[in-house]
Amino acid sequence: MKNRQSAAIQTVPVIKKRTFWQNVVKYRVLLLMCLPAIVFFFAFSYMPLPGIWVAFVKYNYRKGIFGSPFVGLKNFEFLYTSGKLWELTRNTILYNLAFIIIGNLLAIFMAILINELRSKWFKKVSQTMMFLPYFISHVLIGFLVYCLLNYDYGFVNKVLTSLGFERWGPYSNAGVWPVILIIVYLWQVTGYNSVVYFAAVMGIDSEIIEAAKVDGANGFQKIRHIIIPCLKPTMIILLLFAMGGIVRGNFGLFYNIIGQNPLLYPTTDIIETYVYRATIKDFNFSTASAVGLYQSIIGFLMVMGCNFVVKKIEPDYSLF
Amino acid sequence: MSNTSVKKKGTKVKLDSSDKIIRGLGYFVAGFYALVCVIPFLLILGTSFSSEAVVRKSGVSLIPKEFTTYAYKMIFNGGTVWGSYVVTIIMTVCGTALGLSIIAMTGYALQRKDFPFRNAISFYIYFTSLFSAGLAPYYLLMTNTYHLKDSYLAVFLPLLMTPWLIILMKNFVKDIPHEITESGKIDGAGDMKIFVSLVLPMLKPALATIGLFLAIGYWNEWYQSSLFLSAKVKYKPLQYNLYEVINTAQMLKNSVASMYITMQDMPTETLKMATAVVSTGPIIFVYPFVQRYFISGITVGAVKG
Numbered sequence: 001m002k003n004r005q006s007a008a009i010q011t012v013p014v015i016k017k018r019t020f021w022q023n024v025v026k027y028r029v030l031l032l033m034c035l036p037a038i039v040f041f042f043a044f045s046y047m048p049l050p051g052i053w054v055a056f057v058k059y060n061y062r063k064g065i066f067g068s069p070f071v072g073l074k075n076f077e078f079l080y081t082s083g084k085l086w087e088l089t090r091n092t093i094l095y096n097l098a099f100i101i102i103g104n105l106l107a108i109f110m111a112i113l114i115n116e117l118r119s120k121w122f123k124k125v126s127q128t129m130m131f132l133p134y135f136i137s138h139v140l141i142g143f144l145v146y147c148l149l150n151y152d153y154g155f156v157n158k159v160l161t162s163l164g165f166e167r168w169g170p171y172s173n174a175g176v177w178p179v180i181l182i183i184v185y186l187w188q189v190t191g192y193n194s195v196v197y198f199a200a201v202m203g204i205d206s207e208i209i210e211a212a213k214v215d216g217a218n219g220f221q222k223i224r225h226i227i228i229p230c231l232k233p234t235m236i237i238l239l240l241f242a243m244g245g246i247v248r249g250n251f252g253l254f255y256n257i258i259g260q261n262p263l264l265y266p267t268t269d270i271i272e273t274y275v276y277r278a279t280i281k282d283f284n285f286s287t288a289s290a291v292g293l294y295q296s297i298i299g300f301l302m303v304m305g306c307n308f309v310v311k312k313i314e315p316d317y318s319l320f
Numbered sequence: 321m322s323n324t325s326v327k328k329k330g331t332k333v334k335l336d337s338s339d340k341i342i343r344g345l346g347y348f349v350a351g352f353y354a355l356v357c358v359i360p361f362l363l364i365l366g367t368s369f370s371s372e373a374v375v376r377k378s379g380v381s382l383i384p385k386e387f388t389t390y391a392y393k394m395i396f397n398g399g400t401v402w403g404s405y406v407v408t409i410i411m412t413v414c415g416t417a418l419g420l421s422i423i424a425m426t427g428y429a430l431q432r433k434d435f436p437f438r439n440a441i442s443f444y445i446y447f448t449s450l451f452s453a454g455l456a457p458y459y460l461l462m463t464n465t466y467h468l469k470d471s472y473l474a475v476f477l478p479l480l481m482t483p484w485l486i487i488l489m490k491n492f493v494k495d496i497p498h499e500i501t502e503s504g505k506i507d508g509a510g511d512m513k514i515f516v517s518l519v520l521p522m523l524k525p526a527l528a529t530i531g532l533f534l535a536i537g538y539w540n541e542w543y544q545s546s547l548f549l550s551a552k553v554k555y556k557p558l559q560y561n562l563y564e565v566i567n568t569a570q571m572l573k574n575s576v577a578s579m580y581i582t583m584q585d586m587p588t589e590t591l592k593m594a595t596a597v598v599s600t601g602p603i604i605f606v607y608p609f610v611q612r613y614f615i616s617g618i619t620v621g622a623v624k625g
Contacts, residue, residue, distance in 0.1 A: 023436045029511035030435050033425035037445060037481060040422070044458075044478055045448035047465075051457025065460065110353070113346035116339075122347065128608055129354035132361070135607055135614075137540035137559045140600055143566050143592065144360045147367070147380050153589065155363060158379030191357060195615055219338035252543065259567065275455050280547065285456045292454020300451045320446070 055289035075290035084274070085294065092249045092270040098182050099250070100242040106190045108231060111197035112223055130191025142256025145184055174267045177258070181268065185253060200234045201227060237317050240310050244303035247295055251276065271295050361604070368392070368594040372587035380593075391587055391594035401598055403555030411476050411557065412538040419480040419534045420527060426481075427489030427526075428515050433498060442490075449483040459547060474548035475557060479537050485530055492526030493519070529613040539603055562599040566592050 024031060050065075055075055057068040079085040110130075117123045133141070148155045151169045160168055170176050204227065212222055249270035258268045260277070271291060278288035303319075311318035362382055367375055368391055369384035378385070395401050426445075430438045452458075468474035496519060504514035520527075545560035556564065 027435055030429040030432060033429040034441050036422045037426040040481060041445055041448050048453035048457040048461045051460055052453050054457060113349050116343050116346040126350045126354035128611055129358050131611055132357050135603060137542060139542050139559045139563045140596055143596055147364060153375055153379040155380050219342045279456045279459050285460060288456035289454055292456055296451055296454055303450055
């Protein structure tokens with residue numbers, strides 16, 4: 001008995017001083033459970049990293065990434081002087097800003113209104129219908145837009161001509177696409193995004209709302225002075241996280257709606273679509289990689305900056 | 321008496337009217353938006369059963385005009401869509417099963433308080449969502465180093481997991497009391513045994529949610545296919561098959577038995593519509609039954625990334 005106790009006491013410091021390799025042996029099963037994921041991210045996320053070098057060379061297929069002649073920052077220089085980098089950055093950021101700001105406001109608006117619905121049946125059915133666009137591939141979304149807007153038999157043109165108006169050909173008019181893309185985006189995600197706010201509205205202490213009613217607050221005052229202030233923390237956190245991704249574009253949406261239509265590029269080309277074309281169509285890996293690296297670095301800084309702010313406001317929600 | 325009661329009555333009436341306005345607005349806006357979400361799909365469905373001539377003349381419509389199933393017959397008789405179905409179903413089933421088991425194991429191990437490597441491995445995984453090499457180096461690696469051009473593996477493997485799904489799983493595991501693991505240890509069970517027989521049964525909602533995200537990812541996949549699958553691959557995944565049918569005339573021709581038909585006779589537009597319906601139909605059909613898991617995924621994983 002005494003022996004066993006002393007043995008137990010002795011093992012305590014040993015646990016604390018366990019070396020790396022002893023830990024590996026002791027936790028080998030847990031490590032093995034993580035191994036597939038570790039291998040996966042190594043193969044598909046870490047292995048491409050050395051390839052960033054292609055942004056600093058004049059890529060030659062036969063010589064490979066590391067055998068091609070080094071050109072320093074020339075690839076970046078070309079993008080900068082041609083104004084392309086500025087155009088892409090501007091488009092990406094402006095679209096994202098519109099998506100984030102209008103998207104969040106609409107989601108809050110929808111969440112508050114859904115919260116007011118009393119018919120459970122109506123609530124359930126309408127919410128089910130609202131999520132539907134989020135489930136659908138971007139390929140089909142692009143096709144839906146085409147069916148609505150195309151010149152020959154699109155739904156909009158059919159309505160216009162039946163009312164005696166001229167046909168409308170947006171596919172050759174770059175100016176209107178920001179509006180169309182923003183509407184399509186909002187159409188696709190508002191139902192889904194409103195769920196987060198809806199959960200936050202549901203989480204508000206019903207006693208506060210009851211108390212306000214007893215004090216004579218009407219419906220508008222209840223929303224203005226109780227619900228919206230209660231949603232503020234959620235909104236700020238979501239906005240900050242969204243800001244972290246402000247230079248990352250929604251490739252699927254843009255590529256499937258715009259496709260390869262150079263007429264529309266000035267107002268619709270974002271970083272992702274440009275990089276994609278440079279890689280897949282032009283095989284211009286050096287330029288594509290230069291833009292990609294630029295985006296990765298800015299994106300990284302944005303996430304770090306936004307996380308820093310989140311940590312200041314609400315340490316529980318910070319990512320790390 | 322009368323004074324207070326009037327006042328009370330007054331506030332009550334006021335309260336009712338503003339609530340009524342908001343509620344009415346709620347029903348109108350929610351109902352309108354819900355319809356707007358569904359109508360475009362119905363437009364495609366309706367038009368896919370119309371005859372090509374009518375579509376060209378008077379455009380898309382909710383109700384089929386000159387009802388015909390010609391477009392569907394053309395797709396299903398010797399077209400590529402059957403093969404695409406097989407490819408997509410196999411990928412979705414295998415990818416969801418494999419991805420889900422890996423994500424569940426990793427999520428559990430990384431949530432174990434006593435696991436000394438949890439922070440290091442969590443950061444290793446999370447870092448990949450902070451900084452990426454970009455498309456061009458990834459493309460060169462996949463094609464020149466891994467030689468996955470024109471291989472289904474190039475589509476199948478990258479979709480197995482994302483950092484976000486692993487974090488989501490970690491959040492689900494967090495809610496399982498640590499005592500469960502402890503009690504398993506006291507009974508002398510190994511880590512794997514504890515995970516499979518004690519933890520996994522409690523993770524059913526998590527498995528449903530994350531499995532749904534994975535399955536949707538595989539079903540809707542077109543991006544990796546567009547990068548890595550060339551014309552050499554006859555049967556593309558369903559959504560990429562749809563992409564090609566919509567965007568390239570040649571593929572449209574291949575998607576039907578092409579021997580006995582000339583381009584002029586092709587019902588191109590209704591064929592696109594029918595392919596869209598066939599490619600999307602199953603997921604819309606399943607969707608109402610599984611959407612509640614989707615919601616749990618948003619609320620568990622939304623803010624805490």
